[in-house]
Amino acid sequence: MVLLFGGLPIYHQRLIKAVLKFYGIESEFLPEPDYDAFLIGRKYCSRGFCNPAYFTIGNLIKFLMEKKKKGEDISKYVYITVGACGPCRFGMYVEEYKKALKLAGFENFKIAILDQDNGYKIEGIEIKKPFSFIWDLGKAIMIGDILRSLRYKLISYKKNEVSKDEIENVIEKIITSYEKTLSTNPQLLSIFKTAIKTRKYIKKIPLDFNKKLPKVMVIGEFWASTTESYGNYKVHEYLLENNVDVKPEYITNWLTYQFFIKRKEKKIRNEATFKSILIMFLLEHAIYLIFETLRKIYFSIPDPLQKQSELYKLALPYYDPLVVGGEGHLEVAKHIWAAKHGIDLVISLKPFGCMPSTQSDAINYKVSKDYKTLFLSVETSGDGEVNVKNRISMKLFEAKKKFKEKLKAS
Numbered sequence: 001m002v003l004l005f006g007g008l009p010i011y012h013q014r015l016i017k018a019v020l021k022f023y024g025i026e027s028e029f030l031p032e033p034d035y036d037a038f039l040i041g042r043k044y045c046s047r048g049f050c051n052p053a054y055f056t057i058g059n060l061i062k063f064l065m066e067k068k069k070k071g072e073d074i075s076k077y078v079y080i081t082v083g084a085c086g087p088c089r090f091g092m093y094v095e096e097y098k099k100a101l102k103l104a105g106f107e108n109f110k111i112a113i114l115d116q117d118n119g120y121k122i123e124g125i126e127i128k129k130p131f132s133f134i135w136d137l138g139k140a141i142m143i144g145d146i147l148r149s150l151r152y153k154l155i156s157y158k159k160n161e162v163s164k165d166e167i168e169n170v171i172e173k174i175i176t177s178y179e180k181t182l183s184t185n186p187q188l189l190s191i192f193k194t195a196i197k198t199r200k201y202i203k204k205i206p207l208d209f210n211k212k213l214p215k216v217m218v219i220g221e222f223w224a225s226t227t228e229s230y231g232n233y234k235v236h237e238y239l240l241e242n243n244v245d246v247k248p249e250y251i252t253n254w255l256t257y258q259f260f261i262k263r264k265e266k267k268i269r270n271e272a273t274f275k276s277i278l279i280m281f282l283l284e285h286a287i288y289l290i291f292e293t294l295r296k297i298y299f300s301i302p303d304p305l306q307k308q309s310e311l312y313k314l315a316l317p318y319y320d321p322l323v324v325g326g327e328g329h330l331e332v333a334k335h336i337w338a339a340k341h342g343i344d345l346v347i348s349l350k351p352f353g354c355m356p357s358t359q360s361d362a363i364n365y366k367v368s369k370d371y372k373t374l375f376l377s378v379e380t381s382g383d384g385e386v387n388v389k390n391r392i393s394m395k396l397f398e399a400k401k402k403f404k405e406k407l408k409a410s
């Protein structure tokens with residue numbers, strides 16, 4: 001059996017594959033979803049669904065179609081996806097996967113759901129230590145986030161004589177080292193040793209942190225803001241080409257949010273024991289500690305991870321954090337966080353018709369007025385790349401102008 005997965009940025013997928021190898025699970029990840037994947041998804045999914053579903057489901061069907069065309073055996077694959085319920089359409093994704101696969105002629109294709117309700121069990125695969133397995137996947141996510149931010153920073157702050165290819169080579173060396181570590185010994189100590197061993201590559205790159213670049217933070221719906229594919233028209237690369245300091249959305253934020261919000265909910269509703277609350281607290285804080293240690297090893301170059309308790313307090317006057325679904329209060333909280341941390345432009349990416357993000361957008365326009373921020377909300381429909389990039393480019397122009405004025409005044 002081969003586990004098939006997709007939907008995350010490429011670094012994260014490579015690192016997750018390495019963890020799966022450590023647990024003796026053979027896996028493959030899907031390539032980045034492209035426009036063709038989107039069209040296939042739109043053809044087989046329900047009308048008016050969210051475009052992350054069109055991209056991810058279409059990408060899976062595209063992959064299976066290509067394999068079938070080459071006469072390859074697809075019965076060995078099990079596609080793994082994350083399950084959840086809630087007020088938005090995410091809770092219906094698995095059913096949508098099944099429906100679209102049936103329509104595309106892959107009715108018997110197997111899908112496994114990784115979620116808390118079934119104890120993170122994957123049918124047909126025996127995981128000996130489920131807690132360690134999930135924890136090690138979490139470490140892969142953290143490293144992926146650190147490397148992604150590191151890459152953006154190195155590209156933005158490299159001296160002119162350094163080419164982008166040199167940066168890519170350095171990041172490739174680092175990620176290859178982590179792949180080796182995670183597939184053989186994903187213990188924290190060996191992860192930190194890998195970090196210490198690989199920081200020498202960074203030291204060799206001539207960097208100039210005196211460069212004055214406007215800071216642009218990307219927030220929004222989970223998939224639209226984290227993907228580095230055509231799903232958001234490769235917005236992060238576009239921003240890097242426009243010479244700004246890009247602050248990406250960390251997937252780790254989603255992990256800490258899960259621990260934090262579940263703890264809050266259960267405490268308020270008196271549904272949890274002291275022990276379970278303590279465990280969630282410790283796990284959340286262990287993540288902060290690991291992330292910060294890795295960040296420090298890389299000379300504090302990657303952006304810091306925000307604390308959920310801070311985000312919670314920031315959002316409270318505008319959004320009830322116990323209203324969950326999608327990003328919950330996080331889009332509003334991160335916007336306020338940006339205003340308080342000198343970010344010059346906040347871009348919020350959301351799939352067309354995303355319910356929770358539409359709600360946050362309405363509030364974010366009020367936040368923008370109150371905190372005098374530059375805020376741009378962009379809907380990614382799968383079509384309309386030129387329109388989206390035009391809007392971003394106009395807002396960037398404004399942000400750069402404001403940034404120059406700020407520098408003059410300081």
Ligand code: SF4
Pocket residue numbers: 050051052088089090091221222325326327351353354355356357
């Ligand atoms: S958060 Fe938005 S895009 Fe994501 S599943 Fe929910 S409604 Fe769809």
